[in-house]
Amino acid sequence: MGKSGWPFVVGGLGLALLLWGSTWGLFFAPRETYMGEVQRIMYVHVPTAWNAMLVLSFAFVCALVSLLRGGWAWDARLEAAIEAGVVLSGLVCIQGSIWARPTWGVWWDWDPRLTTTAVLLFAFGGILALRQFVDDPVKRAVWSAVAVVIAYADVPLVYFSVRWWNSLHQVQSTPETVSRAFHWPLRINAFGVLFLMAGLVELRARLAWLRREAEIAPPPPPSRVAAVAGATPPPYGGPSTGGTPPPYGAPSTGGKPPPYGGPSTGGKR
């Protein structure tokens, strides 16, 4: 799991689909009657918005599993999903602003979906900042999982509060609300963003796993230290002299990075 090349295959497929769908949407799909050329941003804006919510929901699942079962692999996936969610949410806000200016005459509007996305962007950006400032990897994993659960629980509350407050956004784009002529580029790009995101999230999770490995790997045993004390140190980037941590996603083996978390063993102390 840890070293297979499927993320490159899936990510490459996603990139190819994205190029295909975008070319279709930009040059071959018919021009929209009322909005004109500016409507073509829908082919990237809507798939980005769908996938932003999807990856943030995946982050919520990772946070729940990380809290209930523990395991560094889920923390690595959580880190990757939060980052992808922040990037996609930021892209949604930027694309929405580019579309809103010629359509509504303003760069920003306090529409429920746009505002919810912006709130999520800041909430999950704050969680990324929290991860940067916590040195203890166990506390970092637990706290960021807790913060993700708390932030995700806010989504319906933010959405409905802003909906009551103000609403201008047009009806949500689905195959039923979009003309059949626009379906294919929209669907191709939706899968393109999904596959690209899946590949990148997996690669980012592996990177997070490697960093965690380096962070929590136990020091080499004294006998090993004594054996290499007189020898020439290995070249930079050469093989590590310490114990080999378990592969990413593999069940923890004893003596390697200490497991963390899992359900609490008792309410009372």
Add this chain to the structure above:
Amino acid sequence: MERAGRAHARGCAGRERRPVSPFAAALRKDLLLQWRTRAQLIAVFVFGASALLLFSFAIGPNAAALRQHSAGFLWLALLLASTLALADSFESEMAQRALEGLLLLPADPRALYYGKAVANLLQLTLLGAGLVPVMVVLYDASTARVPALLGIIVLGAAGLSAPGTLYAAMTAQVRARNTLLPLLLFPLVVPALLAAVKATALLILGDPMGQLAAWTMLLVAFDAVYWSLCGLVFERVVED
């Protein structure tokens, strides 16, 4: 002398028969801490009042506009002041590793959370109630429905204190705590802030469409979600 001794013994025995709940003990401890550092609360109040004064300079000397925006200014001042008060609430627990000592007690950690959260709620309510006269004087934003306004302040303060106490427990243990607490708290409390501002504005400016109940219900829903959720996860946040 003997009678006094017997009375003292009876009193002690009475106290032994009625054990104090962990929640009540935690609440008493936090209220006592807040009372002993009341100069801090006064400083936070002055900070909130200064913020109310400064907001008026952003609008200009337009009495009608200031009155219209008074509810938003009140809640922004309370939100900004709350970050100072909430951050301080765990400061004393970090000194000399007092939190670890508390967690070693044979008590549910949730009692510690709810004790601190209720103490913070009372502090923020007091702060909000203290800022109302400043708002009335500066913005001419009075209301005849004072009990309803106090109720909204209690519900809004509850919305700030539940997640605020949990995040304060996290950020008190890390670097850049003063930056992280608002960074985590502000996006989260958007629904509570929105509902509190709208409900307060309806009380000040009038409620011809009868919207107050809907915004109050939103505040109640936010409070219910976060008072239960934060209590559930607090143990994981403070465990070693």
